[in-house]
Amino acid sequence: MDAACSLANDWLYVHDISLKVGQRYFHNDSIMITPYCIYLFKTKSYKGKFTINNNRWYSSSNEEIESPIAQLLRNESLIRPFLQKHRLTPQI
Structure with missing residues (x-):
């Protein structure tokens, strides 16, 4: 699969x-760029049931795993300076 593909004329x-x-x-798993904003996606291959307690994620074996939400927030904080450096100001 190619690293980039066009979804619409301007996406x-x-x-x-x-x-x-x-x-x-x-690293970003996936980014969708539209004329209006940028969407960041984090994909996981976790299986089973999970619980969230005080923003901490746990597997069914009670093992703590890194929150995909925390990862997305970190990526958002890192992509902003990248966009500013290149004089881009889309909504994320």
Whole structure:
């Protein structure tokens, strides 16, 4: 599968991309770019039931796993400086 594909004339979907901010790289599973905003997606291959307690995620075996929401928020905070550096100001 190609890393990027066009969904509509003015939409772009990018899969499995690493971006650099300063000396730091960060990974995004998927990004959808529209004329109006940018959507970030985090995909997981978790199986089974999960519980969330005080914003902490736990598997059915009570093992704590990293919250995909926390990962998305971190990626959002990292992509903003990248966009500003390139003088782009879409809504995320």
